Amino acid sequence: MNPENYILRQIQSDDDTTKFSLGDAAYTPLKIFLQKTAFDFHQHDIAKTYVLVNQMSPPSKVWGYITLMNSEIVLYEGQRPQESAATSRYEAFPAVKIARLAVDKTLRGNGFGAMLLVWCINHVKFAIVPHVGCRFLVVDAKRDSVAFYQKSGFILLDTASNHTDEHPLMFFDLHNQVQNKI
Secondary structure, three states: OOHHHEEEEEOOOOOEOOOOOOOOHHHHHHHHHHHHOHHHHHHOOOOEEEEEEEOOOOOOEEEEEEEEEEEEEEOOOOOOOOOOHHHHHOOEEEEEEEEEEEEOOOOOOOOHHHHHHHHHHHHHHHHHOOOOOOOEEEEEOOHHHHHHHHHOOOEEOOOHHHHHOOOOEEEEEOOOOOHHHO
8 A cells, every 4th residue: 555656636437436435324425426426526617526546556446535616615703814904894705615535444544635635735725826816725524524624724613503513614724824734
């Protein structure tokens, strides 16, 4: 399981998603999305999916994936950007949403999830932000994934309902990120 053998690329119609296994039934929607919807959304520009494949073992079995789409985030006092007086006029700010992120159960615990997240942060920061206004990266995290995202600098939206929600909204400020953080 050499990480150097794995590459991340856009999903293709002939990718093998049938053996993708997440183990826990709670993650079944992530598997179903990959198998039934990801490629369709990708080719119709609804969301873009990038798959982790082992380039040393064809056919292209998918070992992990991340799906991105456009979004926005509504921030309240104390969490809004403060660099400019103009930002105080807005409640909603442009964002890219991590719609899905999953790694096959056989690769978990080896840093592949963190690698996908670092790739995502860098992709948005360097390939999207220079061309389109986009301040934040957001995710509706599964409750048991909150700590995973917090380790990479994501912040829980500070509302009472969000603290108890099954999929709390978290955000990452692309403008103020510390380069050594990711």
